[in-house]
Amino acid sequence: MTLEEKAAQLGSANANKLLDNDGELDEDAVREQLSTGIGHLTRIGGEGGLSPSEAAERTNELQTYLQEETRLGIPAVPHEECLSGYMGPEGMTFPQMIGMASTWSPDLLETVTDTIRDQLAAIGTTHALSPVLDVARDLRWGRVEETFGEDPYLVAAMACGYVDGLQGDGDGVTATLKHFAGHSAGEGGKNRSSVNLGRRELRETHMFPFEAAIRTADAESVMNAYHDIDGVPCASDEWLLTDVLRGEWGFDGTVVSDYYSVEFLRSEHGVAADEREAGVAALEAGVDVELPYTDCYGEHLVDAVEAGELAEETLDEAVRRVLSAKARNGLLDDPTVDPDAASEPFGTDEARELTTRAARESMTLLKNDDELLPLIGEETDAVAVVGPKADDAQELMGDYAYPAHYPEEEVEFEATTPLDAVRERSDEYGFEVLHERGCTTTGPETDEFDAAADAAATADVALAFVGARSAVDFSDSDKERINKPSVATSGEGCDVVDLGLPGVQRDLVERVHETGTPVVVVVVSGKPHSLEWIAREVPAVVQAWLPGERGGDGIADVLFGEHNPGGHLPVSIPRTVGQLPVHYNRKPNTANEEYVYTESAPLYPFGHGLSYTDFEYGDLSLSTDELPPAGTITANVTVENTGDTAGDDVVQLYASAENPDQARPVQELVGFERVSLEPGEAKRVSFEVDASQLAYHDRDFDLTVEEGPYEFRVGHSAADIAATAAFEVAGTKEVPRTSRTYFTETDVANVE
Numbered sequence: 001m002t003l004e005e006k007a008a009q010l011g012s013a014n015a016n017k018l019l020d021n022d023g024e025l026d027e028d029a030v031r032e033q034l035s036t037g038i039g040h041l042t043r044i045g046g047e048g049g050l051s052p053s054e055a056a057e058r059t060n061e062l063q064t065y066l067q068e069e070t071r072l073g074i075p076a077v078p079h080e081e082c083l084s085g086y087m088g089p090e091g092m093t094f095p096q097m098i099g100m101a102s103t104w105s106p107d108l109l110e111t112v113t114d115t116i117r118d119q120l121a122a123i124g125t126t127h128a129l130s131p132v133l134d135v136a137r138d139l140r141w142g143r144v145e146e147t148f149g150e151d152p153y154l155v156a157a158m159a160c161g162y163v164d165g166l167q168g169d170g171d172g173v174t175a176t177l178k179h180f181a182g183h184s185a186g187e188g189g190k191n192r193s194s195v196n197l198g199r200r201e202l203r204e205t206h207m208f209p210f211e212a213a214i215r216t217a218d219a220e221s222v223m224n225a226y227h228d229i230d231g232v233p234c235a236s237d238e239w240l241l242t243d244v245l246r247g248e249w250g251f252d253g254t255v256v257s258d259y260y261s262v263e264f265l266r267s268e269h270g271v272a273a274d275e276r277e278a279g280v281a282a283l284e285a286g287v288d289v290e291l292p293y294t295d296c297y298g299e300h301l302v303d304a305v306e307a308g309e310l311a312e313e314t315l316d317e318a319v320r321r322v323l324s325a326k327a328r329n330g331l332l333d334d335p336t337v338d339p340d341a342a343s344e345p346f347g348t349d350e351a352r353e354l355t356t357r358a359a360r361e362s363m364t365l366l367k368n369d370d371e372l373l374p375l376i377g378e379e380t381d382a383v384a385v386v387g388p389k390a391d392d393a394q395e396l397m398g399d400y401a402y403p404a405h406y407p408e409e410e411v412e413f414e415a416t417t418p419l420d421a422v423r424e425r426s427d428e429y430g431f432e433v434l435h436e437r438g439c440t441t442t443g444p445e446t447d448e449f450d451a452a453a454d455a456a457a458t459a460d461v462a463l464a465f466v467g468a469r470s471a472v473d474f475s476d477s478d479k480e481r482i483n484k485p486s487v488a489t490s491g492e493g494c495d496v497v498d499l500g501l502p503g504v505q506r507d508l509v510e511r512v513h514e515t516g517t518p519v520v521v522v523v524v525s526g527k528p529h530s531l532e533w534i535a536r537e538v539p540a541v542v543q544a545w546l547p548g549e550r551g552g553d554g555i556a557d558v559l560f561g562e563h564n565p566g567g568h569l570p571v572s573i574p575r576t577v578g579q580l581p582v583h584y585n586r587k588p589n590t591a592n593e594e595y596v597y598t599e600s601a602p603l604y605p606f607g608h609g610l611s612y613t614d615f616e617y618g619d620l621s622l623s624t625d626e627l628p629p630a631g632t633i634t635a636n637v638t639v640e641n642t643g644d645t646a647g648d649d650v651v652q653l654y655a656s657a658e659n660p661d662q663a664r665p666v667q668e669l670v671g672f673e674r675v676s677l678e679p680g681e682a683k684r685v686s687f688e689v690d691a692s693q694l695a696y697h698d699r700d701f702d703l704t705v706e707e708g709p710y711e712f713r714v715g716h717s718a719a720d721i722a723a724t725a726a727f728e729v730a731g732t733k734e735v736p737r738t739s740r741t742y743f744t745e746t747d748v749a750n751v752e
Contacts, residue, residue, distance in 0.1 A: 003312070004036045005072060006319045007301040010283070011294030014042035018062065023050050025061055033294075034062070037070050039322050040256070041078040042292040045123050046088035046402065052123050055088065056342035059124035063335040075335035077174075077326060079127035079256075079291075082166075083146060083400035084548060086119045090346045092549065093413075094355050096398030096470070096526050097132060097158075099362035099545030101148035101570035102609075104650045104674050106161025112358055113165030117172045118345040124337040126329040127174040129223065129256075130400075131162040133209040134179060136571060137583045140189025142494035145398055145470060145526025145546060147184065149570025150583040150606060153669045156209035157743060163217040174329060177213055179225035179258060181240060182206040189580075190495045192226040192268070200697050202229070211249055212742040220253040220325065224287060226261050226268075233269045235261045236278075241286030248737060254325050256289045257282065262296045276300040280310045288318040352550060359547035359554025361648075364567035365610040369539040372518055374561025374612060375461060382432040383422060384459035386452040386512060387466045388441045388505065389524040391419040395441070396551040398526055399470045399491030415549040418465050418522065421556035429560070434459055438512070440485035441469045442503040449511050457515040463559065464512055466505040467525025470494070470546055490527040499530040499577040506533065513537055522555060528573045535603055543569070561612065566648030566674065568609035568717070572602035584718035585665035607652050607669075607717035613643030613679065617651075620714050620723035627691055629705040629733035635687045637714045637723060638751055641677035650674050651714060653687045653744070654721075655694060658709040664696065667713060671744030682751040690741035691729065703735045 001009075013033040018041075020026045041062055045055030059078050067073045081087040085094050094100070094112050103109070120128060135155055136147040148158040163175040182202055186193035197206065213219045224241060225234040234240055235257060245251045265271050265278040272278035279296035290297040304310035326332055345351070365373070375383070389395045393415035397404040403411040419435055426433045438452035439445065456462040471488035481487050488494045489502045500506060510533070513519050520540040523529060524547070535541060542565070547554045557563035574582045575598055581590070584606035594600050618638035627633045639651055653671035657664050671687040689712075691705050698704040707729050715721035 001072065001319070003302045003305055006315050007298050008036040009039045009074070009319045009322045010289055010301065011038060011297045012040035012042050012289060012291050013038050013294065014292045015044045015048035017293055019048050019058065023048055023054060023058070025058065030062070030065055034066060035070065037066060037072055037074050038076045039289045040127070040291060041076045043080055044078055045125070046080050046086070049089060051089055052342040052346055053339045055123040056337050056339040060336045060339065063124070074323070075326065075331045077127045077329070077331065078125045079129060080120060080125045081130065081400055082116050082120060082128045083130045083132065084398045085116055085401065087400055087402045087405060089402065090343070091119060091402055092346070092351045092355055093397055093401040093403070095358050095362045095548045095551065096145050096546035097148055098145045098526055098570060099547055100358065101154060101158050102364050102545060102567040103358070103361045104154070104568055104672055105361065106157050108358060108361060109158055109161040110165035112354060113162050114168070115351050115354055117166050117168060120173045122337065122342045122345050124335070125173060126331060127176070127221065128166060129176045129178065131159050131175065131177070132179070133159050133177050133213065134184035135206050135209065136184045137581050138185065138189040139499060139528050139571065139574065139580060140496050140577065141184055141186065142191060142491050142496070143184070144528070144571070145490055146400065150572060151570070151585065151669050152205050152208040154570055154672070156212035159209050159213045160217040163213055163219045167218070167220060174220040174325065176221040176223050176256060177210050177219050178223035180210055180222050180234065180245070181225060182229055183225040183227060186227055191493055195227050195229045197229065199701070204696060214249050214251050216742055220328070222251065222253065222255050223258050224255060224261060226258055226264060228269060233265055233271060235287055236265055236271065236281040236285045238285040245286065254288045254321050255286050257287050257291050259292045260295070262287060262290045276304055280304045283310065283318060284314055288321050355548055356550040356553050359551045360557045360563045362545060362547060362567050363554060363558040363565045364543040364569055365558070365565040366541040366543055366604055366608065367535060367539070368610055372540040373520065373559060375559050376561045380429070380431050380460045382434055382459040383426070384455040384462040384517070385419050385422055385433060385435045385465070386438045386455060386462060387464045387508065388437055388439055389418070389465035389467045390437070391417050391435065393417050393549070395467070395469060395524060396547055396549065397470065398546045399472050404471050404491070413549065416552035418524070418552045418555050421552035422463065425556055425560050438508045439504050441505070442487040442489065443483055443485040444504060445485070446504055446507065449508060452508060453511050453515055456512040456517045459517055462512050462517045462519045464509050464519055464521045465524055466501050466509065466521060467523050467529070468502055468527050470526045490525060497577065499528065499574065501529050509534060509538065520559065528571050530574055530576050530603070532575045532603055564612045564645055564647040566609065566611065566650070568607050568650045569604055570606070572606045573604040575603045585668050587663045588666050591666050601719070605717045605719035607650070607715070608719070609650065611647045611649065613641055613645040613647040615649040615677070615716070616640050616642050617714060617722040620712060620725040622712065622725050622727055625727045627727055627729050629691050629707065629729055629731045632688055632690050633727060635689065635712050635714070635725065636684060638682055638684050639675055639677070640682035641679055644679045646676070646678045648674055648676050651685045652717065654713040654715070654718065656711045656713065657694070657706070658711060660706060660708065662699070667718065671746060673746045673748060675748055684749045684751050686747040686749070688745040692735045692739070692741045693744065694729065695735045703740070705729060705733050705735060707732045
């Protein structure tokens, strides 16, 4: 390979540079961009706005050009976004990932991403830029909705389910773990802002999910984060991308840049004087492929090698990894697909049912005083439906769903809104639906309050659908936006300093509440909101997150008792933004100190979730009371459904070191299992925990299991502990890199 051909394998070209305004190939642009080959094709279907068959056709044409018109004939890696589903026309939109995390079911997520894989593969895509493994603890950050929550163990478990479904048994679509690393911990809760973390917290909290997904799920790609860590941008951090990722963890896949992050070394971080210097710094650090198009690689890398600024061996290493990925994905055999069959996995009945199932299993019941829910019974003659999230299909979507990603563009799609679903059930149950929006998601207007209050006063129950609009916001902030009716305050680039409901939505809920009609608040939002007044005054609250295109049905299934809610919170919901950080596994002094006017505990704790039935736990028993530092211990607990309704419970196992030699979290999640129980049924849940799961980095920064007393706790949430059991770790032992256990083995058995 010539230098130019090698460098081309590390670059990319996006749809906007390759397609004309009609979605056809721009032949001059194709020759200009691809004549020496290319590494990746960026979002041909999604960015190109193409139907599945058109996306397959254009991808085939580009691959054929590369095979037949370039000297080496090497196809490209086509990649797409698919966080909550393929982000392109006709792609099925599943719940946003914060909602999927609320299911506490990696198996369900694996089924979802298996469906996403089929859709991507049908259009010729072999690489996906998902999932997000950032641990979300600063809830001001707009991208909390993209994450699996605040706990590294839960994030890792859900991420592995995502990867397993997408990659299959080695014949699927490459998953990309992002954003490596610590992207959620930026100063001020801002996207891309500097991160200042101790190396212990960085490794044990923010890097753990990546390590677990690489070691246990064989994730094939990693994406660097935008920010700097203690002054070193991740895109130029050799310690992060090479020493740890490849050296310590043995990662042998490709590292792709977050979009424009290589160029940001020059324009945003200011650590590179020009594009060539930025490209050299990123490649030497370990970034194999520049996305979304070639800006700092390509000819800049060629010039750098020729000028003696970059070793050709460094270029060769990255090219080998890219070519290996192409071989692994079968692209060197046949990169084309059948355009006539491309639409087959889209819009199927099975996919729609799976979307509905995922939505309803993500529903989390936060409060249900006087058993207001479910809404069944002959006494319900009229239901008022109010709020800006009730009848806008786009309001159900996360920021990386195709309809929401570019909010100013018109996108045709099918979705069931909450109002649609309530009206459908009105025919079945025989009640009248009174709908008034009441207000917009943002903006100060209250003109519609009276109509909403009148509807509520006439009804037997009022359903208030509130929350934040989600989108990717590339615009600058300005003071006039406060008056606009629909500003995104959740999603990428939508960082906030207030966690209250945006606009006048809380005022609307208060006005409806004043009518005396029982109110159910349904929060349809990717962001946890401070709901202290609502939690105190309103009898029932449901956290629906952003439930996707069948979210209306998922919500109605729960409201009307067709599905017993089993979701549990993957984040702690604060009383006020000033409480942050409020995650459950803070260190003792942070967790226990109080404010003058506000307690330290969250409004709703991590793991919280109610049901229409009751679950009782028996005593927690252990297989031994003395655990060798290289051994295992099994914790057993019986859970029984003592109510009269079938339901799911999430059994959560926490560990606490009683007197460690350094300040440690008050407790840490080490295992969980979602269990389905019929009325009166009991099951025994066993957790087999390896001693290495209790390890932390000692004062010499070695990962070590420390001797001493520990306690297991089993509970309905981090704050609702039902049983405990003590044990001793019998000795201190450093954990070898190759023998670390990341996940607890669980077993569920019937109790006769």
